[in-house]
Amino acid sequence: MFSQATKYAIKSVIYIWTQSLEDRKVSAKEIGQKIGAPEAFTAKILQNLTKAKIVGSIKGPNGGFFADESHANFNLKDVVKIVDGDQLFSGCSLGLHKCSEKNPCPLHFEVVKVRKEIDIMLTSKSLKHLAVEVIKGQTHLGNII
Amino acid sequence: MFSQATKYAIKSVIYIWTQSLEDRKVSAKEIGQKIGAPEAFTAKILQNLTKAKIVGSIKGPNGGFFADESHANFNLKDVVKIVDGDQLFSGCSLGLHKCSEKNPCPLHFEVVKVRKEIDIMLTSKSLKHLAVEVIKGQTHLGNII
DNA sequence: AACATATTGGATAATTTTATCCGAAATATA
DNA sequence: TATATTTCGGATAAAATTATCCAATATGTT
Numbered sequence: 001m002f003s004q005a006t007k008y009a010i011k012s013v014i015y016i017w018t019q020s021l022e023d024r025k026v027s028a029k030e031i032g033q034k035i036g037a038p039e040a041f042t043a044k045i046l047q048n049l050t051k052a053k054i055v056g057s058i059k060g061p062n063g064g065f066f067a068d069e070s071h072a073n074f075n076l077k078d079v080v081k082i083v084d085g086d087q088l089f090s091g092c093s094l095g096l097h098k099c100s101e102k103n104p105c106p107l108h109f110e111v112v113k114v115r116k117e118i119d120i121m122l123t124s125k126s127l128k129h130l131a132v133e134v135i136k137g138q139t140h141l142g143n144i145i
Numbered sequence: 146m147f148s149q150a151t152k153y154a155i156k157s158v159i160y161i162w163t164q165s166l167e168d169r170k171v172s173a174k175e176i177g178q179k180i181g182a183p184e185a186f187t188a189k190i191l192q193n194l195t196k197a198k199i200v201g202s203i204k205g206p207n208g209g210f211f212a213d214e215s216h217a218n219f220n221l222k223d224v225v226k227i228v229d230g231d232q233l234f235s236g237c238s239l240g241l242h243k244c245s246e247k248n249p250c251p252l253h254f255e256v257v258k259v260r261k262e263i264d265i266m267l268t269s270k271s272l273k274h275l276a277v278e279v280i281k282g283q284t285h286l287g288n289i290i
Numbered sequence: 291a292a293c294a295t296a297t298t299g300g301a302t303a304a305t306t307t308t309a310t311c312c313g314a315a316a317t318a319t320a
Numbered sequence: 321t322a323t324a325t326t327t328c329g330g331a332t333a334a335a336a337t338t339a340t341c342c343a344a345t346a347t348g349t350t
Contacts, residue, residue, distance in 0.1 A: 001233060004338065007240050014251060027296065041339050047298065060347030061295040088146060095152050096287055106159060106275045106284045110266035117262045121255035130251045139251045142241055149308065172326065186309050192328065205317030206325040
């Protein structure tokens with residue numbers, strides 16, 4: 001469902017939020033280690049998330065990645081779109097150029113229903129909210145925190 | 146949602162069924178051309194579908210791929226599983242080793258719902274049924290038939 | 291000012307996925 | 321039997337994704 005890069009992105013962002021809620025900035029190195037992802041690859045993904053302003057970053061000692069109220073309205077769909085584009089959300093799932101309500105592919109109407117659930121999954125909670133659930137111990141991100 | 150190979154596989158199988166319902170066997174070459182897929186790559190995918198007995202094949206002149214009543218109970222989920230394995234249907238969507246009802250990742254319960262819809266999409270109609278819809282003109286596979 | 295820490299960005303490498311090529315095996319037909 | 325057609329299977333190539341490395345930039349600390 002998700003590319004490897006998107007999986008890392010999702011885990012990274014939620015992890016950043018868990019730490020930001022306790023006022024800690026985190027380095028790409030720490031993030032990679034905590035979420036079990038290659039550090040340099042994670043850094044590349046974080047660059048894109050930062051460029052998209054989904055998280056913030058500060059260079060230098062005591063710098064790192066963080067999220068604050070200015071990032072509080074982003075959700076997982078935003079993250080997925082930045083990393084993988086929107087293939088998951090639009091376009092014919094079989095790759096047909098012409099596929100529509102009027103001229104549907106064999107999967108068209110079922111895909112609409114699947115995408116509705118995917119949308120709910122990725123938009124009903126903010127990234128911050130997901131981090132709060134992790135902090136509360138209701139969900140988890142790996143071995144971590 | 147689907148790999149390129151799976152998209153080709155789905156289109157191939159439905160196309161084969163549309164032709165088999167009119168008693169025509171089809172070559173890998175014809176299939177590739179009709180569904181807009183590279184012929185040699187399509188042939189490779191068809192090998193796997195044939196090995197899995199989702200379709201039949203006969204070598205030589207007037208040979209080709211076909212489907213008959215012995216193949217009538219297969220659905221798209223069978224096809225997806227053969228080509229892409231079952232990542233779409235099982236395992237943690239974030240790649241966590243330990244993820245369960247008791248110890249869920251942040252997406253766990255939402256993923257269950259998404260997968261329920263995916264299952265419905267891929268199992269509620271047989272491949273033959275999907276081909277009938279194409280023949281009736283209710284759905285389509287591209288420029289084709 | 292010097293140094294250490296961290297992100298940024300570009301180049302490169304490894305792996306996986308997608309795609310191509312070709313010869314061997316099977317089989318229908320002339 | 322010879323020939324043409326078609327799948328089968330292995331080898332190879334191209335492209336995309338995943339991953340690594342290193343130098344440049346920014347910035348806090350001593």
